[in-house]
Structures are given as structure tokens and as C-alpha cells.
Amino acid sequence: xxxxxxxxxxxxxxxxxxxxxxxxxxxxxxxxxxxxxxxxxxxxxxxxxxxxxxxxxxxxxxxxxxxxxxxxxxxxxxxxxxxxxxxxxxxxxxxxxxxxxxxxxxxxxxxxxxxxxxxxxxxxxxxxxxxxxxxxxxxxxxxxxxxxxxxxxxxxxxxxxxxxxxxxxxxxxxxxxxxxxxxxxxxxxxxxxxxxxxxxxxxxxxxxxxxxxxxxxxxxxxxxxxxxxxxxxxxxxxxxxxxxxxxxxxxxxxxxxxxxxxxxxxxxxxxxxxxxxxxxxxxxxxxxxxxxxxxxxxxxxxxxxxxxxxxxxxxxxxxxxxxxxxxxxxxxxxxxxxxxxxxxxxxxxxxxxxxxxxxxxxxxxxxxxxxxxxxxxxxxxxxxxxxxxxxxxxxxxxxxxxxxxxxxxxxxxxxxxxxxxxxxxxxxxxxxxxxxxxxxxxxxxxxxxxxxxxxxxxxxxxxxxxxxxxxxxxxxxxxxxxxxxxxxxxxxxxxxxxxxxxxxxxxxxxxxxxxxxxxxxxxxxxxxxxxxxxxxxxxxxxxxxxxxxxxxxxxxxxxxxxxxxxxxxxxxxxxxxxxxxxxxxxxxxxxxxxxxxxxxxxxxxxxxxxxxxxxxxxxxxxxxxxxxxxxxxxxxxxxxxxxxxxxxxxxxxxxxxxxxxxxxxxxxxxxxxxxxxxxxxxxxxxxxxxxxxxxxxxxxxxxxxxxxxxxxxxxxxxxxxxxxxxxxxxxxxxxxxxxxxxxxxxxxxxxxxxxxxxxxxxxxxxxxxxxxxxxxxxxxxxxxxxxxxxxxxxxxxxxxxxxxxxxxx
Numbered sequence: 010x011x012x013x014x015x016x017x018x019x020x021x022x023x024x025x026x027x028x029x030x031x032x033x034x035x036x037x038x039x040x041x042x043x044x045x046x047x048x049x050x051x052x053x054x055x056x057x058x059x060x061x062x063x064x065x066x067x068x069x070x071x072x073x074x075x076x077x078x079x080x081x082x083x084x085x086x087x088x089x090x091x092x093x094x095x096x097x098x099x100x101x102x103x104x105x106x107x108x109x110x111x112x113x114x115x116x117x118x119x120x121x122x123x124x125x126x127x128x129x130x131x132x133x134x135x136x137x138x139x140x141x142x143x144x145x146x147x148x149x150x151x152x153x154x155x156x157x158x159x160x161x162x163x164x165x166x167x168x169x170x171x172x173x174x175x176x177x178x179x180x181x182x183x184x185x186x187x188x189x190x191x192x193x194x195x196x197x198x199x200x201x202x203x204x205x206x207x208x209x210x211x212x213x214x215x216x217x218x219x220x221x222x223x224x225x226x227x228x229x230x231x232x233x234x235x236x237x238x239x240x241x242x243x244x245x246x247x248x249x250x251x252x253x254x255x256x257x258x259x260x261x262x263x264x265x266x267x268x269x270x271x272x273x274x275x276x277x278x279x280x281x282x283x284x285x286x287x288x289x290x291x292x293x294x295x296x297x298x299x300x301x302x303x304x305x306x307x308x309x310x311x312x313x314x315x316x317x318x319x320x321x322x323x324x325x326x327x328x329x330x331x332x333x334x335x336x337x338x339x340x341x342x343x344x345x346x347x348x349x350x351x352x353x354x355x356x357x358x359x360x361x362x363x364x365x366x367x368x369x370x371x372x373x374x375x376x377x378x379x380x381x382x383x384x385x386x387x388x389x390x391x392x393x394x395x396x397x398x399x400x401x402x403x404x405x406x407x408x409x410x411x412x413x414x415x416x417x418x419x420x421x422x423x424x425x426x427x428x429x430x431x432x433x434x435x436x437x438x439x440x441x442x443x444x445x446x447x448x449x450x451x452x453x454x455x456x457x458x459x460x461x462x463x464x465x466x467x468x469x470x471x472x473x474x475x476x477x478x479x480x481x482x483x484x485x486x487x488x489x490x491x492x493x494x495x496x497x498x499x500x501x502x503x504x505x506x507x508x509x510x511x512x513x514x515x516x517x518x519x520x521x522x523x524x525x526x527x528x529x530x531x532x533x534x535x536x537x538x539x540x541x542x543x544x545x546x547x548x549x550x551x552x553x554x555x556x557x558x559x560x561x562x563x564x565x566x567x568x569x570x571x572x573x574x575x576x577x578x579x580x581x582x583x584x585x586x587x588x589x590x591x592x593x594x595x596x597x598x599x600x601x602x603x604x605x606x607x608x609x610x611x612x613x614x615x616x617x618x619x620x621x622x623x624x625x626x627x628x629x630x631x632x633x634x635x636x637x638x639x640x641x642x643x644x645x646x647x648x649x650x651x652x653x654x655x656x657x658x659x660x661x662x663x664x665x666x667x668x669x670x671x672x673x674x675x676x677x678x679x680x681x682x683x684x685x686x687x688x689x690x691x692x693x694x695x696x697x698x699x700x701x702x703x704x705x706x707x708x709x710x711x712x713x714x715x716x717x718x719x720x721x722x723x724x725x726x727x728x729x730x731x732x733x734x735x736x737x738x739x740x741x742x743x744x745x746x747x748x749x750x751x752x753x754x755x756x757x758x759x760x761x762x763x764x765x766x767x768x769x770x771x772x773x774x775x776x777x778x779x780x781x782x783x784x785x786x787x788x789x790x791x792x793x794x795x796x797x798x799x800x801x802x803x804x805x806x807x808x809x810x811x812x813x814x815x816x817x818x
Contacts (some may be wrong), residue, residue, distance in 0.1 A: 038318025045351025048256025143177025489761025509639025528658020601637025
């Protein structure tokens with residue numbers, strides 16, 4: 010389709026409408042392309058093989074916990090590294106092409122000069138370290154990077170404190186133990202991190218991998234090439250899920266918002282030309298020619314906007330990935346993956362949205378009789394659309410149903426159901442826009458009717474131009490609703506967490522391990538119990554487990570493994586026990602009451618969960634409590650957890666009584682207030698993610714609102730000029746425009762707040778059992794920003810329009 014002269018003239022002589030459309034499409038392309046790039050990065054993410062670079066085939070445990078069957082089958086990354094049974098080494102060595110199979114065991118220890126990473130000596134067969142002096146270690150011996158041969162060193166291991174003789178030195182910086190010693194003191198006896206298989210001469214990697222897979226009989230995952238990086242850094246699976254979640258889940262919502270907003274801007278631009286299309290119809294232009302003109306105009310603007318928008322989209326994706334790396338959510342070695350797929354998809358989505366929006370907006374003007382078109386272009390008539398109205402009512406009904414569903418669920422199910430509420434209500438506002446705008450104009454215009462002449466005129470204009478008002482209100486509602494939901498979701502959780510910590514922490518002192526150590530000493534609890542004035546002491550091993558949720562899914566939950574008695578734990582933590590009696594016997598567990606409801610278990614039932622390394626367990630529930638969000642959602646004996654984590658050291662020590670001076674030899678001593686502040690930092694990543702998504706969606710919608718207001722005001726130059734001709738002063742006209750902008754802003758704020766509350770109330774009731782917490786200053790800042798942007802976006806173009814000739818189009 011070649012651009013015709015009418016389309017080129019429209020772009021040339023109506024620049025404000027096309028500039029507004031261009032800006033909306035550029036922003037939409039930027040959002041869609043950024044999310045698409047992050048999604049592709051998550052799918053293709055890889056890290057170097059690291060210490061496994063010298064092993065062409067590596068067997069390791071599956072780092073995901075699988076659940077469900079058939080179409081409902083799914084999986085969740087395990088919180089810690091999953092390990093293999095040590096007996097699989099011998100089975101891997103039976104592969105016909107295997108020259109040798111080597112176990113790999115890595116764990117943290119503390120030596121005389123600080124923390125070290127310990128390995129089994131046989132792993133040097135593929136890692137490349139070699140002796141510089143002495144010999145390989147026998148049981149009871151170690152090889153160190155820099156030590157005197159024959160000297161004795163004391164190492165604090167997850168299994169306790171042991172003394173070893175130095176048998177040799179090597180080029181590495183860690184410590185190497187004999188294989189039996191490494192497996193025994195690693196904290197997970199009988200289990201190894203991976204099996205490295207080295208080939209016989211002439212055996213291809215693919216052939217060896219197939220042989221090893223057959224020998225192991227599906228009890229391990231086989232990794233070759235770049236796939237070995239997953240074994241070197243097990244956090245890659247979680248990082249990929251994070252990136253896919255941002256690019257997919259958030260990206261889907263962001264795409265809908267971006268396309269919806271861009272479509273509204275295009276519809277406004279086309280609707281503003283209804284008079285022009287009516288005149289064209291009056292002089293004999295056919296409906297097909299008008300539609301062709303709109304398509305040509307779209308092809309002049311949309312492809313360029315789509316391509317240009319991909320540039321900031323790539324920059325946004327790169328910045329986003331850097332932030333995730335800095336916060337430890339994604340390994341530093343993961344690179345941004347940029348291909349033609351997300352860029353072409355974003356450009357195509359922009360073009361398709363522009364075409365459909367333009368056709369839809371001009372459908373009636375291009376088909377009705379010329380006289381009727383001129384009549385409707387002069388005076389707006391609010392018609393009930395037989396397609397839009399039923400769809401809008403259905404969306405509103407769907408939002409109400411989802412809100413009711415969220416109110417009846419708990420935990421993550423409530424959050425998942427409530428996410429649809431805001432989207433459905435936003436669709437309802439968009440589809441029922443003119444009707445909603447007229448209602449808002451009638452309600453918010455009532456106070457203006459008794460005010461000045463400018464205010465009365467503003468109220469009348471708003472009532473009689475519902476479509477124009479709806480175009481301006483919708484992006485403001487988007488900005489307010491999405492920003493409020495994402496930001497106040499975190500503030501509500503943070504408020505409940507802080508409240509539970511204030512009420513639940515009864516310890517006088519909390520000792521944490523220094524940052525450069527793997528954890529507290531194995532005898533820290535015993536030493537604390539013997540410290541002056543200490544009446545109770547417990548050690549806590551903090552980690553996460555996977556617990557069942559409604560529908561058979563698995564979801565992560567915070568867990569604490571306790572060293573000490575239930576009585577001592579009750580002295581330092583008030584868990585607010587709801588049912589049962591707290592016990593720390595092996596095979597027993599206490600859980601948060603909301604988690605119990607979500608898993609449909611009660612006191613006396615077995616909770617079928619996955620331990621940090623993915624091992625299945627079914628401890629008996631002995632108690633449920635109410636302060637899991639602030640303390641830990643799962644409480645059990647440390648003995649049930651210690652062999653299923655990489656670092657089996659206690660991470661915290663809580664005491665009742667005692668003094669700072671008497672406890673400071675054990676680690677960093679904090680009071681309960683200092684600990685509560687420190688724990689808030691642990692939620693920083695989630696808060697940052699929510700705030701960033703709020704900034705992206707809210708910022709996009711805010712810019713779209715400004716863009717729409719500017720387009721609307723500039724299109725009213727003739728109307729503003731007429732007001733000046735009939736005697737209105739420049740100040741009166743500007744005051745009228747400000748009143749209209751204020752009405753638009755307030756209507757958008759109220760509707761957006763209502764949608765946010767309809768989403769947050771059931772969501773927070775399910776997640777925390779309480780209503781949402783909305784900080785007044787934050788909410789006020791949102792509202793004030795929207796009002797300021799609205800007034801500025803309307804006033805500045807109005808002043809520009811009034812500087813020229815009063816009737817200049």
C-alpha cells in the first residue's frame with residue numbers, strides 16, 4: 010500500500026495528533042521489547058562451567074522439585090543444592106567410555122586464618138590443581154595452599170571441630186581433604202555434589218553422556234557443554250525463573266497496559282478528526298478510501314515508532330538485568346540475550362495495535378451517511394456500544410468474581426487470584442469509558458456548579474464531552490491502580506512483618522555470624538548457655554523449604570532449624586501458638602496457621618514437604634502459630650535440616666538475658682530493635698522489584714496521561730478561540746482548563762484507588778489475615794503527582810494555543 014497524498018497531508022498539517030500517537034507507540038514498543046528481551050534472556054541464560062571445565066560430562070541431581078501429573082505437572086527450584094548419593098560414583102564408572110568417575114564435594118569451613126572452601130582431593134583430577142610439595146592427603150590429613158608440611162591445623166567443619174596434619178601444599182587457595190573425610194564432615198554424609206566423568210581416548214562427549222545416563226538409570230541429570238554451568242552455580246535455575254517471571258508474567262501485564270494505552274491514544278487522535286472524515290464523506294469519499302487513508306497514516310508512523318522504541322527498550326532491559334545482578338538475584342556471568350525475536354514482536358504488536366485502533370475508531374464515521382456524520386461531529390452523542398458495553402460489563406463482573414474468590418483463599422492462591430482483579434477492572438474502565446466519564450463528570454461537577462463561571466463551564470464541558478474525558482481519565486486510572494497495588498502490596502507485608510517481629514521477639518540479644526564466616530561455631534549455643542546472666546539460648550539455622558499449597562503446588566516458606574529446647578525457644582520467641590503444643594523432637598514440625606490452612610493440614614496431620622535440597626519428608630504437625638511472617642513460617646529441629654543444606658552452621662543465636670560483653674566472642678551482638686531493622690533489609694529485593702514495576706507501569710501510564718491531555722487541549726484551539734471572541738478573558742479560559750484538568754485528575758485518582766482497594770483488600774486478607782496498610786505520605790505523593798502533572802499538561806498547551814490567532818486551527 011503506497012502512502013497517498015491525503016495521508017501525507019494529514020501528518021503534515023495535524024502534527025499534534027500524530028506526535029501524540031508517535032510518543033504513545035514509542036513507549037509501548039519500549040516496554041514490550043524490554044520485557045521480551047528479559048524473557049529471552051531467562052530462556053537462554055547460561056553461566057560458564059567453572060570448576061567443571063575439565064570434565065566433559067557431569068552428573069548432578071535435579072535442582073527442581075517436581076509435583077503433579079500429566080497436564081498439571083510442574084516444578085519449583087529447590088532452595089538449596091540437591092545432591093547425589095555417593096554410591097552413584099561407582100555406577101557412573103561402569104560406563105563403557107568412562108576412564109574414571111570422580112566425586113565432587115564442596116563445603117565451607119573455618120581455618121586458623123578465616124573461612125575456607127573445602128574440597129575432596131580426587132576432584133583435582135578435573136579442576137587442575139596440583140601439588141607443589143608433599144603428597145596427597147590420607148584420612149586425617151589435608152592439603153593447603155600455604156602451610157608447612159607436617160604442621161597441624163584445626164578446622165571448624167559442619168560436623169564439628171577437627172585437627173588435621175598437613176601432608177602437602179598446592180596452587181589453590183582452599184583446603185583439600187581425603188575423600189572419606191570430605192564426605193563425612195561436609196554436613197551431608199553419604200552425599201556428594203556431583204560426579205565428573207572423564208572419557209577414554211577417542212570417546213566423544215555425546216557418546217559418553219548417553220552411556221553415563223544409561224548407567225545411572227535416570228537417578229541424575231547429565232550435563233555437557235554450557236549446561237555444566239548449572240552444576241557450577243545451582244542458583245541459575247532460580248535466576249532463570251526470576252527473569253522469565255519478569256519478562257513473562259509482568260511482561261504480559263505490561264504489554265496489555267501498553268497496548269491498551271496506545272490504542273486509547275490512537276482512538277483519541279482518530280476521533281478528533283470525525284469532522285474531517287464527515288466532510289470527506291460529504292464530498293464523495295468512499296468508506297474504503299477513508300479506511301485506506303487511516304491505514305496509510307498508520308504505516309507512516311507505527312513502523313518508525315516501533316523501531317525507535319526498541320532502542321530504549323534494549324537500554325531498559327540491560328539496566329534491569331544489571332540491577333538484578335547487583336542484588337544477587339541473577340549470577341554475574343549471565344549476559345543479556347538480544348535477538349530479532351523480541352524486537353520484531355514489539356514492532357509487530359505496535360503496528361497491529363495502531364491499525365486495529367484506527368480502524369475501530371473510524372468505523373462509524375466511515376460508514377454512516379455524510380449528513381449524519383457532520384451532525385455527530387458537531388455535537389457528541391453518548392451511544393451505547395453493543396459490543397463495548399457488554400464486554401465492559403463482563404469485565405466488571407469478572408473483577409467482582411475474582412475479588413470474591415481472593416477473599417475466600419489464603420496464601421499465594423489469594424495473590425494469584427487477585428492479580429486478575431486489577432486487569433479486569435481496568436478493562437471495564439476502558440470499555441465503559443464514556444459512560445464512566447459521564448458519571449464522574451456529573452458527580453465531581455456538582456461542587457463546581459455553584460462556583461465561578463469558569464468552574465461552571467468546565468463542569469458543562471466535561472458532561473457534554475464524555476469521550477474526550479474518558480480518553481484523559483483512563484491512563485490516570487492505570488497509573489494510580491497499578492502503582493498503588495504494587496507499592497502497597499509490599500508496604501502491607503512489611504507492616505505486618507514488622508508488627509509480628511515487635512510482638513514476637515522476646516530475646517534480649519541476638520548474635521549473628523560475621524559476614525566473612527560461614528556461620529556460628531558448632532558449640533556456640535553451649536557457650537552462650539554458660540555465659541553470665543543468660544537464662545535461655547537457642548541456635549537458629551535459617552533456610553527455606555517447599556510446602557504444599559492448594560491444588561497440589563509447591564511454594565517456598567521460610568524455615569528455622571532450632572538448636573535447643575522448646576522451652577528455651579519459647580523464652581526468646583513468642584510465636585503466638587494457635588493450636589497444639591510446640592515441640593522440637595525429630596520428625597515433628599510447627600507451622601504458620603495461614604500456611605496450614607493453605608496446605609489443608611491441622612495438628613496431628615503429616616505435612617508432606619520438600620527439605621532445602623529437595624528431599625521428601627512428612628513430619629507430623631504438632632502446633633500452628635500466628636507470627637510466621639515476622640519470624641519463620643516453619644519451625645523444626647535443627648537435626649532435621651542440617652544434613653540438607655550446604656552450610657549446616659547456625660546463622661543466629663538468640664538469648665534471654667546475658668550481656669553484650671559476655672556474648673561478643675560468639676559473633677556480632679544486636680538488640681531486638683537492631684535485629685528488626687536488619688531483617689527489613691532482607692526484603693529489599695522484593696520491595697525493589699515491586700517499586701520498579703510500579704515505576705515502569707505507573708510512569709508509562711502517567712506519560713500517556715500527559716500525552717493525552719496535551720493532544721486534547723491542542724485540538725480545542727477553535728473552541729478556546731471562540732470563548733475569547735465572545736468576551737472571556739485569557740485568565741478565565743485558563744481557569745476553565747485548570748478546573749477541567751483537576752476534575753480529570755480527581756476522577757482518575759478515585760477510580761484508580763477503588764480498583765487498587767478491590768485488589769489489595771482480598772489479597773492481603775489471604776496473605777496476612779489483615780487489611781492493606783497504605784502509608785498516607787506515599788499515597789498523598791501519588792495523588793499530588795497526578796494532580797500536578799494533569800494541571801501542567803493542560804495549562805501549558807492552553808497558554809500556547811491562546812497566544813496565536815483566536816480561530817487558528
